[in-house]
Amino acid sequence: MTAARVGIGGPVGSGKTALIxxxxxxxxxxxxxxAVITNDLVTDEDAERLRRGGRLxxxxxxxxxxxxxxxxxIREDPTLNMAAADRLDRQFPGLELILIESGGDNLASTFSxxxxxxxxxxxDVAGGDDIPRKKGPGILQASLLVINKADLAPHVGVDFPAMxxxxxxxxxxxAVLPAVCRRDEGIAExxxxxxxxxxxx
Amino acid sequence: xxxxxxxxxxxxxxxxxxxLRALHFADSAFPSGGFAFSWGLETLLAEGRxxxxxxxxxxxxxxxxxxxxxxxxxLAGGFWHSGVALLAxxxxxxxxxxxxxxxxxxxxxxxxxxxxxxxxxxxxxPAFAEASDDRADAGHFPVVQGHVLAIAxxxxxxxxxxxxxxxxxxxxxxxxxxxxxxxxxxxKDLLALMPLIADLAAAPPDRDTLPGSFAPLxxxxxxxxxxxxxxxx
Ligand SMILES: Nc1nc2c(ncn2[C@@H]2O[C@H](COP(=O)(O)OP(=O)(O)OP(=O)(O)O)[C@@H](O)[C@H]2O)c(=O)[nH]1
Ligand SMILES: [Mg+2]
Numbered sequence: 001m002t003a004a005r006v007g008i009g010g011p012v013g014s015g016k017t018a019l020i021x022x023x024x025x026x027x028x029x030x031x032x033x034x035a036v037i038t039n040d041l042v043t044d045e046d047a048e049r050l051r052r053g054g055r056l057x058x059x060x061x062x063x064x065x066x067x068x069x070x071x072x073x074i075r076e077d078p079t080l081n082m083a084a085a086d087r088l089d090r091q092f093p094g095l096e097l098i099l100i101e102s103g104g105d106n107l108a109s110t111f112s113x114x115x116x117x118x119x120x121x122x123x124d125v126a127g128g129d130d131i132p133r134k135k136g137p138g139i140l141q142a143s144l145l146v147i148n149k150a151d152l153a154p155h156v157g158v159d160f161p162a163m164x165x166x167x168x169x170x171x172x173x174x175a176v177l178p179a180v181c182r183r184d185e186g187i188a189e190x191x192x193x194x195x196x197x198x199x200x201x
Numbered sequence: 202x203x204x205x206x207x208x209x210x211x212x213x214x215x216x217x218x219x220x221l222r223a224l225h226f227a228d229s230a231f232p233s234g235g236f237a238f239s240w241g242l243e244t245l246l247a248e249g250r251x252x253x254x255x256x257x258x259x260x261x262x263x264x265x266x267x268x269x270x271x272x273x274x275x276l277a278g279g280f281w282h283s284g285v286a287l288l289a290x291x292x293x294x295x296x297x298x299x300x301x302x303x304x305x306x307x308x309x310x311x312x313x314x315x316x317x318x319x320x321x322x323x324x325x326x327p328a329f330a331e332a333s334d335d336r337a338d339a340g341h342f343p344v345v346q347g348h349v350l351a352i353a354x355x356x357x358x359x360x361x362x363x364x365x366x367x368x369x370x371x372x373x374x375x376x377x378x379x380x381x382x383x384x385x386x387x388x389k390d391l392l393a394l395m396p397l398i399a400d401l402a403a404a405p406p407d408r409d410t411l412p413g414s415f416a417p418l419x420x421x422x423x424x425x426x427x428x429x430x431x432x433x434x
Contacts, residue, residue: 065433067237068378077232082320083312087338090330114320 003035003095004198005085007074007111007119009138012104014124015148017046018181020099024055025184026191032199033096035060035088037081039073039103046101062088070103071110078115085115096199107136118198120190124149129158132167139167144175144193151180222355227363229370234313238306239375239432240267241422246381250422253381257390260372261397263419268368271297271414272343274406276364279347280357281408287348288328294341297412303423306434311340318349325352361402369394375432 008016020036027034034056038046040063047063050056062084066073073080085098100116102109111119121142123131126149132139139145145167153160160178167176175193179186195201225231242259245251251259278290298304315338318325326348332339340348343364350360373390376382382390423434 065237067239067375067432069236072236076230077234077236079232079313079317079320080234080237080309083234083309083316083338086316087312087333090333 002089003033003085003098004118005098005100005116006194006198007100007102007116008122009074009102009105009109009111009119009142010122010146011106011124011127014104014122014127015179015181016101016104016122017049019120019122019146019148019179019187019190020050020101021053021055022181022184022187023099023191024050024053026187027097028055030191030195032195032201033092033094035062035092035095035098037062037064037084037088037098037100039064039066039070039081039101041066041068041070041103060088060092066103070105071108074100074102074115075110075112078112081115097194105138107131107134107138110137110141118143118194120144120146122146122148125153125158125160125163126156128156129163129166132163132170135170140171143197144177144190145171146177146179146186146190148179148181150178150185151183218354219356219359222353223359223363226350226353226355227366229367229374232313232317234310234317235367235371236374236378237433238310238371239379240372240434241419242372242375243379243432243434244422245419246376246379248422253376256373256376256382256386257393260369260390260394263372264365264369264394264397264401267414267419268365269401271412272364272368273361273401274410274412275341275343276347276350276360277357277406277410278412279344280351280360281347283326283348284328287326287344288332288339291332291339291341291344294344294412297414298341300423302434306423307341307343308338309433310342311345312338314342314345314349315340318345318352323349323352325349357405358402361405362398365398365402366391369398 010016036050040046044063047061050061051058064080064084081100088098089095119142121138150160164178177186177190246253275294282290315325315329329340346364347360369391373387377384377387
């Protein structure tokens with residue numbers, strides 16, 4: 001048995017690492033064995049931040065550098081990530097879930113089906129309520145769209161319920177969930193969906 | 202499985218199949234993780250020790266120094282050996298890489314190519330997986346490349362040509378992605394380098410040649426820490 005591989009993509013700063021940080025707490029409480037791979041552009045910043053967070057033993061967090069190209073390493077040539085995930089599987093028998101954070105990219109980024117079983121695309125309200133309307137492949141094709149930073153909606157003039165409705169409409173009814181990663185709001189629902197659709201437990 | 206793969210190299214395959222296989226494995230779209238490595242070029246361009254306008258000369262020097270003396274020899278061993286002998290050869294290659302960073306990068310690139318080869322259904326030697334441990338995967342990039350091209354049915358001259366071509370293209374496309382060379386100038390450079398590549402790849406090493414390398418500038422660049430770099434190295 002190998003662990004399920006779940007991608008987390010989305011534009012720069014939308015809250016991908018923040019989402020992983022809060023999800024790790026929920027997953028630990030459910031007793032699910034997790035590891036994380038980050039794809040930072042230049043540094044190991046996100047991997048270091050997750051290690052400092054202390055929710056996972058540091059050796060369960062691997063950094064893969066993306067060679068100036070965050071979308072290549074998750075789509076056109078995902079082999080560095082595949083090799084890192086194979087290593088985690090070998091190193092931690094019983095591992096159930098590997099979360100792979102893409103380096104911040106644009107709305108056209110998608111994960112290769114060779115790399116992941118399921119993937120989340122994270123956008124945030126501060127990027128503008130027109131983002132769902134722009135229908136990038138990330139927005140349309142992700143298994144789950146997360147709209148993060150709902151707390152900021154009043155400050156950036158976004159009608160949050162309207163944004164959610166528009167996102168659901170462009171995705172033809174496929175999953176869209178709201179979140180405030182900073183306050184751990186909406187995360188239980190995201191984890192419940194992953195358990196149902198990916199982990200089957 | 203790839204049609205015809207696994208046959209002894211150089212027998213049974215029509216010449217056109219050999220050409221098609223070489224084209225397939227030399228394709229820049231063949232996933233092998235290579236795009237993420239600049240093998241020291243990023244650092245040297247940033248420091249002005251390599252000149253974006255004379256990449257052709259730089260790549261030629263890398264091909265003559267590093268590729269011909271190190272990669273070509275390491276690849277041939279990977280091509281010839283299997284099982285225990287393959288791992289023993291990989292150890293020899295491991296010990297010949299002085300810089301720890303470069304050693305780990307070569308293992309990382311080798312692991313990516315192995316992952317790719319397994320995923321497309323090639324019968325990769327199980328010795329590589331058995332010898333991997335917590336810290337690193339067994340299999341240096343050129344050794345793995347030799348092994349993968351052998352089991353994919355290429356002959357050694359074709360494997361060497363694929364390796365030299367992909368090495369030259371890897372360096373020039375890193376320069377393009379760094380904004381230091383253009384996509385068109387890159388193609389002019391690669392065409393101009395073709396006779397050199399043909400020449401360097403023509404003769405396989407003797408069976409008792411050990412991998413060495415003489416590319417002092419890029420060797421030093423590979424020892425630098427990674428801070429602020431776009432490429433793995
Ligand atoms: N107000 C608010 N801020 C948030 C929320 N989630 C994340 N942030 C902030 O948004 C910023 C970016 O968060 P990250 O988690 O680093 O985003 P990222 O998508 O991982 O960024 P890259 O990996 O650089 O693309 C940080 O300052 C977070 O504190 C949220 O729900 N509400
Ligand atoms: Mg991040």
